[in-house]
Amino acid sequence: MTHLIETRELCFSYDDEENESTENKLEGKYALCGVNITIDKGEFVAVVGRNGSGKSTFAKLLNLVLEASSGEVYIDGKKVSPEMTDEELLDLRRRVGMVFQNPDNQLVATIVEEDVAFGPENLGIPSAEIRERVDAALELVGMTEYARHEPHRLSGGQKQRVAIAGIIAMMPECMIFDESTAMLDPSGRAEVVDVMEKLVREKGITVINITHLMSEAARADRIIVINEGKVIGEGTPKEIFTNTELVRRAGLELPQCAALLGELRARGVRIDGAGITPDECADIIIKKLQNREEE
Amino acid sequence: MNKKIELIDVSYVYGERTPFEITALKNVNLNIEAGSVTGIIGHTGSGKSTLVRLFNGLERPASGKVLLDGVDIWEKPKEIGKVRYRVGLVMQYPEYQLFEETVAADIAYGPKNMGLDADAVEERVKKYSALVGLSEEDLQKSPFELSGGQKRRAAIAGIMAMKPEVLVLDEPAAGLDPVGRNLIFDAIEEYRAVEGATVIIVSHSMEDMAARCDRVIVMSDGEVVADGTRDEVFSCADKLVSVGLDVPEITKLAELLASRGFDFGKTVYTVSDAADIICRALSGGGNE
Amino acid sequence: MKNISLGQYYPTGSVIHRLDGRVKIILAVIHIIATFLCESLASFACLFVGTLVLVLMTRIPLGVVLRSVRAIVYILIITFILNAFFTVGEGEPLFSVWIFTLYIEGIWNAAFMALRILSLILGTSIFISYTTTPIQLTDSIESLLSPLKKLKLPVHDFAMMMSIALRFIPTISDETDRIMTAQKARGADFTTGSLIKRAKALIPVLVPLFVSAFRRADELATAMECRCYHGGEGRTKMTVPHLCARDIAAVGLMLAFGAALVLLNRVDFLYKMV
Known part of the structure; x- marks a missing residue:
C-alpha cells in the first residue's frame, strides 16, 4: 500500500537557499537531516519540537515551499521535486494545503467569503461550484455568519478559521497547520484545534499539526518528536506522554497532569497506564491511593 | 499594604462621540502592592491591554485617577514622559519594535531618551543585556540576526535599561517554547530581585500566573471581577470559568480528586507541590 | 486609529x-x-x-x-x-x-x-x-479595463495589487499605532521639537514598520502560492457580475x-x- 506521505532520508540545509532571510537561517540552524516518516490517509499527526528544531522546515518541504537538499518526498507515491511541471505543482499544492502561523499574513481579500473563494478561483473552478464550496467551507468552520465581514475586524481564532476554510474550499486531501495556533489566545487555540479534529473525523482529511504545545499534540492520533533536525521519537500520545525523558530532551513541557504522573514515577511510585487529561490522571491516582489502603 | 500604583474609579472610552464608541474600562478600582508580582488575567477584549497603557500614562483615563506612589500621574500632563521611565511597559511581541543597527544601540534607545550620559548608558546596556542572558557578542549583532527568543529578550532589556520602578509586561512569553519562556520569566524575576521593582504581568496562561504571581487581578468586560492573593482567586474556579477563563490544570485535578475523596488540603498550583502531597499520602501520612 | x-x-x-x-x-x-x-x-x-x-x-x-x-x-x-x-x-x-x-x-x-x-x-x-x-x-x-488585456497590459495584476493594498491598509495602520505606542513607552517624543527632530523621531517607527511590511509580503506571497495563485490566467471568479x-x-x-x-x-x- 502506498502511504499518503512518505519521506526518505530527507535533508535540508538553509545554506543552499540564498534567498532565505537571516532569521530563517537561524531558526533552521539544525536544518533537517535523515528524516524518514510515513503518514497515512485520514491520520491526525502532530509534529512537535522546540523553536528551531526543524519541525516547520519539515512541513514546508512537503508541498515544495522549500526544496530538499537531499532525500525524497512522495505524496501518494508520486515524487515531489522542483522538476515537476506547473500543473503537477498546482495539483500538489491543492492536495496538500497549508495554514500558516500569522493569521494576518495569509488572507488576501477584504471580505471573508471573497478570501475563501481565492483558492478555487485560482484553480479555475466554475463560478456556481465556487459558491457552493465557499458556503460549505464557511459552514464547516462555523464562520457562515461572518461571510460578508472584513477580515481585519475578526479575532485571531476567527481569522485562522477563515484561512482554514480557504484551504478546505480547494478540497485538499491533507492539511498542514504550521504553528497555526502559536499567535492565538487559549480560546482561539481551542477553536482551531476543534476544527482540525472535525476535518479528520468528519471529512477524512489527513491533518498534520506542527506545534510546540504538548496539550495540543495530545489530541492527535500519533506524535512525531523532532529535535535538532532529527526524529527522536514517535508514538501515540500515551506512549509519548509517559516518556518524560524524551519530552525533556526535546525541550518541551508536558501539561501539568501528565507531568505530575511523570514526577510521581521519578520519585519511585509505580504508576500503571498513562493519563493525559485531568480525568484520566485522577482515575490513576485514586486507584493508586485505594490500592495503598488495601495493602 | 504599601501601594505603588492605585487606580481610583477609572473609566476609559475608545472613540468617544463616534458611532464606534466602546467603553473599555468601567469604574476600575485597584491597588498594586510595592515589590509584588501581580498577574492580570482576562479574555481578549476584557480591557487588560487598556489597563496596562493607563499605568504609564500612554492613555489618559476619561474619568478617575491613576496614582503612582500616591501622586496623580496626570497632575502635570507635560511631565507624563517621566512617568513612562518610572513605569516601564513591555508590549506584546516587543521584538517588532527593534530598529537600531546593533542590539546594543537598541537597548540604549530608552536610556538615551532619558538624557543619561554615554558612560551611564553603556553601563546599563551591559548590565541589563547580561541580565536577560545576551552575550557580549550578541550585542554587536543586528537585532534581525537574533533568534525569536533572543529578540524578545533584547526588547525586554531595552525597557529594563530605563530602570523602571514598575515593570509591566503584556504576554511576555507569547509564542515561545518552554525553554524560551523560562528564560524570560527568570530574567523578570531577577530584575525584580536586583532592583526591588514591582512587576505586573498580563498573561493568558493560568499555569504561568499561578507559578509566578503573588497577587492576581481578573478582568472581564472592562471590570475587575476578582482581585486577591493567588489562593483567593484560584480557589473560586467557578467565577473564573464564568468569565471564560480556566484554572491551572493541576488545580482542576485537585478538585476532581477532592470530589472523589482525596483532599489536598490546600490550593495547589505546581506539579512538585502536588507530587509532595500525593507521595506523603501514599507513604501512609495521608491527608484525609 | x-x-x-x-x-x-x-x-x-x-x-x-x-x-x-x-x-x-x-x-x-x-x-x-x-x-x-x-x-x-x-x-x-x-x-x-x-x-x-x-x-x-x-x-x-x-x-x-x-x-x-x-x-x-x-x-x-x-x-x-x-x-x-x-x-x-x-x-x-x-x-x-x-x-x-x-x-x-x-x-x-x-x-x-x-x-x-x-x-x-x-x-x-x-x-x-x-x-x-x-x-x-x-x-x-x-x-x-479587461479589453486592455488583449494589448498585454497587466490589468489583473494591477487589480490584485490594489485589492491586497486595500486588505492591508487597516492592518498596517494598527501596527503603526502599536509601534508608536511601544516607542513612546521608551521615551520617544513625536510631538515637540524642530521639524528635523520630529522627522528623526520617526525613524524608530519607520524601520520596524518596513521590516514588518517586508516580512508580511514574504509570508503572504508564500501563502498565495500555497493557494495555487499563478497569475490571472485560467482564473475564474466566484461572483460574475x-x-x-x-x-x-x-x-x-x-x-x-x-x-x-x-x-x-x-x-x-x-x-x-x-
Missing part, C-alpha cells in the same frame, strides 16, 4: 448602493460629461435639482455629504474670485479698482465654474466614494438626464455662457 474606515463608504443599502460597480463608474462619467455640457442657468438649475435628488436617494445624511464639500470650500472660493475678475465682458464694468475690473459676465461665469466643481465632487461622492466599497471599485475597474434591469434603467435615465441638460442650454433665461 482603531476604527479607521477606509475611504468614505457609507452603507445604507439604498438603490444606488445596490447598483453594479461598473454601472456606477459609467454613471459618474456621464454625470461629469453632463456637468461640462451645462451652459445656461436653466440647465445648471436642472443639474442641481437632479443631483440633489440623487443625494437624497443614497439615503446618506446630508451632513455627511456636506463634509466632503467642506473640504473643497477654499478651492471653490479661489475659482470664483479668479473667474470673476479674469472675465472680460461686453457691457459696462460693475466697478473697477486698480487692475481689477468686474463685469456682470464675470460673476455669472465664476458662479458657473464653482457650481461645476461642486457638481463634480457631489457626483463622484454619490456614485463612487460613498456608495461603492473599495473592493467593488477595484473589481469594476478591472472588469471595465450580471447587469440587471435596474442597472440598465439607471444608465438609460442618466443618459436622458444628460440629454435634457443639453436641450436646456437653449433656454435663454437670464444668462447663458458664451
